[in-house]
Amino acid sequence: MQQGVLRAPVQGVPQARDFALIDAPRPQCPEGGVVVRLSHVSMDPYVGARLRGRHMGEAAPEPMTQAIPGHGVGVVIESRCAIAEGAYVHLMEAGWRELAPALDAEVRVIEPGGLSPSVFLSSLGMPGLTAWAGMTQLARVRKGDCVLVDAAAGAVGGAAGQIARAQGAARVIGIAGGPQKAALVRDTYGFDACIDYRTDGWKDELAGALSGGLDVHFENVSSEILTLALTHMNPYGRAVLCGLAAHYHDDQSAPGVPFGLIIGKRASLHGLVVYDFYDRWDAFLAKCRPLVETGALVIAEDAADGLAAAPEAFERLMTGRNLGKALVKL
Known part of the structure; x- marks a missing residue:
């Protein structure tokens, strides 16, 4: 072997x-x-x-x-x-x-x-459970919300946006790196827009996509993008801190979060550790397996x-x- x-x-x-x-x-x-x-x-x-x-x-x-x-x-x-x-x-x-x-x-x-x-390693596995926990158990996405997800082409990010849509989100915006990933997020995962952070002027493009304000942000990448998302957040918005992939291999801690901005936005920040939700796996499958079987959740x-x-x-x-x-x- x-x-x-x-x-x-x-x-x-x-x-x-x-x-x-x-x-x-x-x-x-x-x-x-x-x-x-x-x-x-x-x-x-x-x-x-x-x-x-x-x-x-x-x-x-x-x-x-x-x-x-x-x-x-x-x-x-x-x-x-x-x-x-x-x-x-x-x-x-x-x-x-x-x-x-x-x-x-x-x-x-x-x-x-x-x-x-x-599929039990993606949309019906740990990535899907992570996305479901963040969007339904922590941020509690509701009808009419505008949702932003970074690393949106990844298994967790892609599932998070699609689950948010299933929860009734009015707009789902992604951030990803490169034209292939942005196309995957828009054309396969069905996000309303995906901003390619490798292009010039991407922050202005993101501001346009979030012109009506942001209600829920799902953070996978960095404290810098979290800070940017908070600047667009509506009062009493919610953010889920799932990961900081850009900092996983740094020898120093990630830059700090601007507490004044959090206070000013009256924002709620939820740390997400998927292990806490293993005992809810059956509830997750009951919600998400039908989405997979109907094509509403694709990775x-x-x-x-x-x-x-x-x-x-x-x-x-x-x-x-x-x-x-x-x-x-x-």
């Missing part, structure tokens, strides 16, 4: 050369658990920080030994619990490997039906083939070159 590992401790932004594939023994099935043959492994931005031991206090994987962390989906091939062999499951800690052991408490049985199992996939492609796929994600949800198909 092959698995992906670190060659050595990571310094700075992870690159493909930081990873290696090694042969590992076939995992034994734990008592009260399963062994899963993975079909898809997720590439997620938070893993970049986790590889440096800077995510929620979780230790970095041991080089040349432990699999790179990541969610995954696959089929149970051996079971010592109530989960039947042949069942499709989602694993929180699948890792970059072909076979993954897990206890039954670490596994969610999924029913793909007519859907690809990979493009940037899929690489084979575990050997994982290092390059992860580097593409870390440098913002992916187009849609980054994953590896095994």
Whole structure:
């Protein structure tokens, strides 16, 4: 069995050369658990920080030994619990490997039906849950709201905008980098507009798109964009602080938030940690699976083939070159 590992401790932004594939023994099935043959492994931005031991206090994987962390989906091939062999499951800690052991408490049985199992790593997986939690449980988007989402071409951002629309938002505006990503946000995800921050005058274009004011902002990128969004916010607007991707690999803390602006806008800021909402996964699926099945919630996939492609796929994600949800198909 092959698995992906670190060659050595990571310094700075992870690159493909930081990873290696090694042969590992076939995992034994734990008592009260399963062994899963993975079909898809997720590439997620938070893993970049986790590889440096800077995510929620979780230790970095041991080089040349432990699999790179990541969610995954696959089929149970051996079971010592109530989960039947042949069942499709989602694993929180699948890792970059072909076979993954897990206890039954670490596994969610999924029913793909007519859907690809990979959708349970995107719109019906952790990215979708994150977006649903932010838009429905924290910001509580309501009919008529104007919503702004940055990193809108990503799996979380794209889902957030579409869920906001399903909640009744009147306008959904995205921010993304490059014409391909902006087109994806507008044409596939159905946002009313997407501002390309790599173009000259993009801040003026954003101001025009938000001429009626902003009610909800979903922040994925930086304190600078959060500050810009706050300048356009209507009184008593809401912001969800989901991530600061631009600062994940900085050695210093992100620049501070302007408290005077927050007070002046009477704004509410909600920090979002998706782990807090794992116990609401069923409620999330009840809301979002029908949206996926009707095409109201769509996430493009940037899929690489084979575990050997994982290092390059992860580097593409870390440098913002992916187009849609980054994953590896095994």
